[in-house]
Amino acid sequence: MPASQTSGISILLVDDHPVVRQGYRRVLEHQGDFRVVAEADNAADAYRAYKSHAPDVVVMDISMPGASGLEAIRNIRQRSAGARVLVFSMHSEAALVKAAFGAGASGYVTKSNEPTVLIAAIRSVARGEHAMSDDVAHVLAMESLTPSGSVLDQLGEREIEILRQLAAGSTTEQIAVNLNLSMKTVQNYHYLIKTKTGMRTDAQLVRLAVECGLTSL
């Protein structure tokens, strides 16, 4: 309800890098009708700043140290259901995007886009629409083509367990002992998991496992 009626769009900038914030601020204010009314560099401050300034749009990088931006989005939306949060992130993994919208974001734009894309997205979000940059849409679209929601749905129980242990750093032999299987079987699963998920290296498998919440760090 507060939403500055003075004209223009008021913005809260959340990013943990001061120089980056400063840069955004200039880019955005170069548009005549944008006003950056506050900045924050962490989730807690973002919440406080939102409460006191009630900006039209929150532009937020969700990869911040400590409590992530997702938490901040949830907090803000909890207290003010009409809040518009536009996520502005380096990452475009499907899981992250879903999590962001799940937490209540109104838009998602990656930093690999031209400034015009961000600006357009802010206007859309301010109008109450949802916005998403092309690359993000692409990732989500590809992902939704798999009949399963998550990549993990293509995998059986054993496969998931073995993927988890692989990602945790266990050797083939350790896994074989842990699960009472022959090394050959573990190797076969290892290969099967890679082909099913389309990952080409073990490092990619680790990242996949982390993304899917199978393991942490």
Added chain:
Amino acid sequence: MPASQTSGISILLVDDHPVVRQGYRRVLEHQGDFRVVAEADNAADAYRAYKSHAPDVVVMDISMPGASGLEAIRNIRQRSAGARVLVFSMHSEAALVKAAFGAGASGYVTKSNEPTVLIAAIRSVARGEHAMSDDVAHVLAMESLTPSGSVLDQLGEREIEILRQLAAGSTTEQIAVNLNLSMKTVQNYHYLIKTKTGMRTDAQLVRLAVECGLTSL
């Protein structure tokens, strides 16, 4: 020795995020005597842009996809020993900083600093001095106090770069192409890194790289 005598400091901006570049450009050009004469979003373009514009200072983010900024720094310095490269990164691990200076950087500032720090560093570097933001100096200082620094200190520049790419999910072949090495050499490094760090699987290597801030997610 082209160095624009027209006055002011000419700058080449290297960062893989367009919006971020745009932001820096505005922040920097807001200083009357800075001129951003070119931009690049990858190592190869950075090298080409350097050749054709011969800027006074290169401001570079070293965490880019593919061949990293370290490669770019080496290339640039190889052809023009007087080149001044100021690294502008999100990360401040001692090993990365050392690798950057080892590759020929003249300065290192993290993105968690205020714009004034970056600006001051650019002026220092342009003057031929070396520059480093306080947080980077702090990390290096602390590191030099502990005889047992990070695991990464046992690794050479090449090893660190290859570890980074391995952890990012690159295949042996991709790394060989990126760094212009034979696959055999990359395999040898891969093995060497595992023995030096004591990691037994690639998954453990990924976790190590993440812990050391070499890569994210």
Added chain:
DNA sequence: GCGAAGCTCGGGAAATTTTCCCAACGAAGC
């Protein structure tokens, strides 16, 4: 009850990679 479908478990064999050891070169240090 019976066949199809889908996991789970492993053998086999060729292709690749990993694992070590070694050599050569240049740069840095003593």
Added chain:
DNA sequence: GCTTCGTTGGGAAAATTTCCCGAGCTTCGC
């Protein structure tokens, strides 16, 4: 000048990966 160290790769045996295949077990629908 000599040694050490990082970088680059060859060689060759050992190990792993990559596919393909079959067999046992369950589940499911008909």
